[in-house]
Amino acid sequence: MNERVRRNPRTEAIWTQLYEALAALSTSTGRRELDIVDLGGGSGVFAVPLARIGHRVTVVDPSPNALATLARRAAEEGVGDQISAVQGDAAGLAGVVGPDGADVVLCHGVLEVVDDVGGAVTAIAAALRPGGVASVVVAQRYAAVLAKALAGHLGDARRLLDDPDGRWGASDPLPRRFDEDGVRALLAGAGLAVDEVHGVRVLTDLVAGSVVDDPAEAAALAELEAAVVAHPAFRAVAAALHVLARRPAAGGVP
């Protein structure tokens, strides 16, 4: 359960919180092996390591190419029988995972792109067992403002700041970006109780790619990231927010 993936400053903060949440859930349920759904799980960046530490993972993703890569990766890592790959999307989640079917639902980098964001979050809540945990990662609009300004695209930065959906214009590939209040309200609206919100990628998206990709520098950067995201001041400019939310246990209060 404690096996850790290679240090990657882009995802390390997410893994740290996720491992803690899984360990707590294993303790409270008395089950080491949890049923995890990875909505928009793509090529298995999260699913494969989670299967390697013993969990059963169902990846639901509309992309056949991503699912093919997932199948290859899972086979290479010897966890093919612990991962189910289903071609589908957020709107069809209820048809794949029955009500109360999952201990954990991951939804990382997906709420930005779905057609019906409220429907997706409702489907996530319905798939969770009482007491189950949603791990949600969303792009944060204020970091995008900063990145655009640093790149000299001041008009885009201003539009991003003012636009209600956090977009810089018609050519922006993302339909929406979030801020902390917005993502909290979205999850609460689906009946999920937000336990924790963490910043992800405060510095990694701003420093040169060569720093991120160098193994020695990456370890130092991961340490620095871990230190800065603990400061609330930096959370508001993190490239993404990682939210852990819980479906209240039956009879519990959110």
Ligand SMILES: C[S@@+](CC[C@H](N)C(=O)[O-])C[C@H]1O[C@@H](n2cnc3c(N)ncnc32)[C@H](O)[C@@H]1O
């Ligand atoms: C940015 S990638 C994130 C992949 C993975 N969750 C991760 O964190 O590495 C977004 C993923 O969402 C998937 N996706 C796009 N539209 C979706 C939808 N409506 N429902 C579920 N997944 C969707 C894409 O195919 C892609 O794999």
